[in-house]
Structures are given as C-alpha cells and as structure tokens.
Amino acid sequence: MRTARTELPRGAGFRVALRRATRTRGNVDVPLEDLGVQADEVHELTERDVTGRNQDLLTAAAALLS
Numbered sequence: 001m002r003t004a005r006t007e008l009p010r011g012a013g014f015r016v017a018l019r020r021a022t023r024t025r026g027n028v029d030v031p032l033e034d035l036g037v038q039a040d041e042v043h044e045l046t047e048r049d050v051t052g053r054n055q056d057l058l059t060a061a062a063a064l065l066s
Helices: 047-051 055-065
Strands: none
Touching (some): 047 055
C-alpha cells in the first residue's frame, strides 16, 4: 500500500523498511517482534521533549549516567 508523498523541508529524506521476521527450527512461525531487552528506566515524554529539543529526556539521561 502506498500513500501520497509529501515533501520534507530543506530537501530532507525519510525511508522506512518493515519486515516481519520469524524464528526457525523448533520455534517455526514464532514472531520475533516484542522480544528484546526490558528497560530498567522508562522516560515518559514531556511536552518540553516534544516541542523542544528533548530537554527533559536529556536531563533524565544525564542523571542516570552521573
């Protein structure tokens, strides 16, 4: 399914490739999605993150690293 193209500002480009992956051998057809590492810390995006330059996210990350 293709959708209408919209030009991005300043000649920027954006592509997304999606593929559904499954396991093999004893786990045939078991999807790989939603498997991975569970986060120790979760940062809920704030309005300042969305409207600014991720100020609260960066502050939270710096606090975790210090």
